[in-house]
Amino acid sequence: MQLVIVEKPSVAQSIARVIGADERKDGYMEGNGYIVSWCIGHLVELAQPEAYSDAWKKWNYESLPMIPEEWQTEVKSGTAAQYKVLKELMHDARVDSVV
DSSP states (O other): OEEEEESSHHHHHHHHHHHTOOEEOSSEEEETTEEEEEOOSOSEEEOOGGGTOGGGSSOOGGGOSOOOSSOOEEEOGGGHHHHHHHHHHHTOTTOOEEO
């Protein structure tokens, strides 16, 4: 089964209609050997400075530049539900490829 991930729900509906994925689920559509799901803007963003260090909670010119050794990401609170759907779909044993 192919997992197709698109930018937004309206694009997913159009693609799903064309490829025959007409069964609606929570956060995706499925059918005809396809699962079609979508993002809602940016699902993940770079972590805020305070996630790296307490010293970066309130910055000053002396602390600049703030360049972490390893960049961290955070799931945005407004998109967490759709992120969870996509993560589960990408780990679904039925999925053999992602488009």
